[in-house]
Amino acid sequence: MIQKVLIANRGEIARRILRSCKESGIRTVAVYSEADENALFKQEADEAYPIGPSQVQQSYLQLDKIIEVAKKTNADAIHPGYGFLSESPSFAERCKEEGIIFIGPEAAILSLMGSKIEARKAMIAAGVPVIPGTDRAVESLEEAVTFAEQIGYPVMLKASAGGGGIGMEVVHTSDELRKAFENNSKRALSFFGDGAMFLEKHITNSRHIEVQVLADCHQHTVHLFERECSIQRRNQKVLEEAPSPSISEALRMKLGETAVIAAEAIDYTNAGTIEFLVDESEQFYFLEMNTRIQVEHPVTEEITGIDIVKEQIRIANQQALSFTQEEITRNGHAIEIRVYAEDPIRFFPSPGKITALELPEGEGVRNECAVASGDMVTPFYDPMIAKLIVFGENRAEARNKLEKALGRFKIEGIKTNIPMLQEIITYEAFKKGNTPTNFLDKYYQPTTGGN
Known part of the structure; x- marks a missing residue:
């Protein structure tokens, strides 16, 4: 049974997880960046450890540092909250390799559903209705324009690995699509390490x-x-x-x-x-x-x-x-x-x-x-x-x-x-x-x- 949970997150969701753990008699470990030195979640945890500078890439996205703290504190499990590493297949897999329970689905499921294109395929196979769109990443702007003209504007341009609205944009004409495609692809590559884009029919008044x-x-x-x-x-x-x-x-x-x-x-x-x-x-x-x-x-x-x-x-x-x-x-x-x-x-x-x-x-x-x-x-x-x-x-x-x-x-x-x-x-x-x-x-x- 889980006796101690490391919370690999910050802010209100860290406090939320802390509360349920304490009510369940489970000890808690917080990790925090330099910017969160005085944060409420750090103060409320049973133990708290620094993991790096304020920038997320050097702290809350540092998988190795978080695992290191979990092992040092003998945490049975890690709760990732939302955002940060919560949907990272590599993080879930690393937890499994280290004998730490990842409070979430298996790495393979995170990988499958983390790709909007692969998720669409899985839902089609299950008989779940999906929005008309491409069944794979479009390989070029010209291919995107051709497909958009086939299904009709407006269309939603999406990053396959995206989330939080990043890499998404509704376009109403081929000119708008041409302007949006490269910018959103670059933004997706910057945020998610994957610039693959696909298109769906935009459902108006949805x-x-x-x-x-x-x-x-x-x-x-x-x-x-x-x-x-x-x-x-x-x-x-x-x-x-x-x-x-x-x-x-x-x-x-x-x-x-x-x-x-x-x-x-x-x-x-x-x-x-x-x-x-x-x-x-x-x-x-x-x-x-x-x-x-x-x-x-x-x-x-x-x-x-x-x-x-x-x-x-x-x-x-x-x-x-x-x-x-x-x-x-x-x-x-x-x-x-x-x-x-x-x-x-x-x-x-x-x-x-x-x-x-x-x-x-x-x-x-x-x-x-x-x-x-x-x-x-x-x-x-x-x-x-x-x-x-x-x-x-x-x-x-x-x-x-x-x-x-x-x-x-x-x-x-x-x-x-x-x-x-x-x-x-x-x-x-x-x-x-x-x-x-x-x-x-x-x-x-x-x-x-x-x-």
């Missing part, structure tokens, strides 16, 4: 719906219902909620069943998320699979009462899931917003010292926060510094709680996107649940306010 799955090594796979993640900026999520306010009950059940089929088809284990695009006629298409815990997992926890991190550890311990699909119930409505240290008008990062911080509290209000008053927000990492999650008996109640909680969320010394979030949840379209993926482009005008 919804981004994802399904949380859990699978143990005893051939038990379940889904924990869906999350609506359509409000995005530059292909990155800003607000998530569960359940989706936009889909029928029949589609809800079909998405859950399909997600389980998809996970079982690749012999998946641990926590994962199957992401879909849903069009206006409720036709759905596989988008990608995230083979780790998601930023937005708290909304699923709130409506099911299931601690996903604890379940990850249970699965890593080779234990069977403690519940069946029929025993999982859905209750109420939860909404999560991501608080970014950024200018809400220009969307530039806003590093600096937090001079004051007051988090909202109350029934149905949950905070996952990486910082405290007096902390420095550095330019070295993703600018998300906190998540605010609210729960209500229904969506209207959850939205009202969120509006009040955002009014009590006080951060001084840096700029944040809170003003944007306060505004968009007051729009009639949001109140009605009319939130397609182009919601912000359609409604939010940062220089003049919204509708």
Whole structure:
């Protein structure tokens, strides 16, 4: 049984994992960079060790250093959180070689689903609908243009190894494609070490719906219902909620069943998320699979009462899931917003010292926060510094709680996107649940306010 976990991450997700470990009586080890010398997660862990300079390439992506700390501290397992090394096949394989449990799927699964092209092939073989697109990386710009003309514009240009919106761009003409292809390929090569690109038909007015799955090594796979993640900026999520306010009950059940089929088809284990695009006629298409815990997992926890991190550890311990699909119930409505240290008008990062911080509290209000008053927000990492999650008996109640909680969320010394979030949840379209993926482009005008 796992007695000690090293958390190969930082910020709010490190604190989140720490909490579940402590509640389970598991000792914890944190690793930290120079920039995180005074971070809350470092202070809260049972043990903490430096692993390098502030830059991620010299610290949180240093596989060898992290393994070295795990062995030195006799950690039984490593939880990678999200981002960084969480979906690295080489990291998972190295853990296995060193006799350390990787709290996540096998390296082969990470490799398979880490390639969007190979993931598409696997889903097609499983009978899961996929968006019309190329079945391999396009070898040249001219090939991309030819294919785009065959399926018709607009098309989505994607990096095969991409994530977080990097290497993705919607193009509407061959001229736009010509301008975007080389830039996105270079960006993907820089971020992921792989510049391979492919194309998919762009689904207009779509919804981004994802399904949380859990699978143990005893051939038990379940889904924990869906999350609506359509409000995005530059292909990155800003607000998530569960359940989706936009889909029928029949589609809800079909998405859950399909997600389980998809996970079982690749012999998946641990926590994962199957992401879909849903069009206006409720036709759905596989988008990608995230083979780790998601930023937005708290909304699923709130409506099911299931601690996903604890379940990850249970699965890593080779234990069977403690519940069946029929025993999982859905209750109420939860909404999560991501608080970014950024200018809400220009969307530039806003590093600096937090001079004051007051988090909202109350029934149905949950905070996952990486910082405290007096902390420095550095330019070295993703600018998300906190998540605010609210729960209500229904969506209207959850939205009202969120509006009040955002009014009590006080951060001084840096700029944040809170003003944007306060505004968009007051729009009639949001109140009605009319939130397609182009919601912000359609409604939010940062220089003049919204509708």
